[in-house]
Amino acid sequence: MEYILIIIAFLIIINVTAKVNKLEGRIKRMQYTLDQVTKQSGLPENPINDELRKLIKEGEDVKAIKKARETLGLSLIEGKEYIDKLKFND
Known part of the structure; x- marks a missing residue:
């Protein structure tokens, strides 16, 4: 029973880590886009x-x-x- 809980917790941690990494990538792309828009618009x-x-x-x-x-x-x-x-x- 303990092993199952450990495995479930491990899978949850892996899933959350993957989602955080994906969000970080999206944020970096959005920042790049904002930087480009700022440069082109003359803000x-x-x-x-x-x-x-x-x-x-x-x-x-x-x-x-x-x-x-x-x-x-x-x-x-x-x-x-x-x-x-x-x-x-x-």
Whole structure:
């Protein structure tokens, strides 16, 4: 009986993990689409980006990540990715 419950729990975890991965992929595609629409429509960039670029230029990447996290509500990994994107796309 215990083995059946363990197997069921394991299958549920695998199923949830697969759905989360699928959702993450959809979110990345949606973000890419939004970025493209923003570029093509001429919408202004997020105003915080100028301040973040200044911190990056000064070699203050950690401060830039912290500022991005505080301002945009990002996780540590998302903040790092955001700053890396600003750093390498300029």
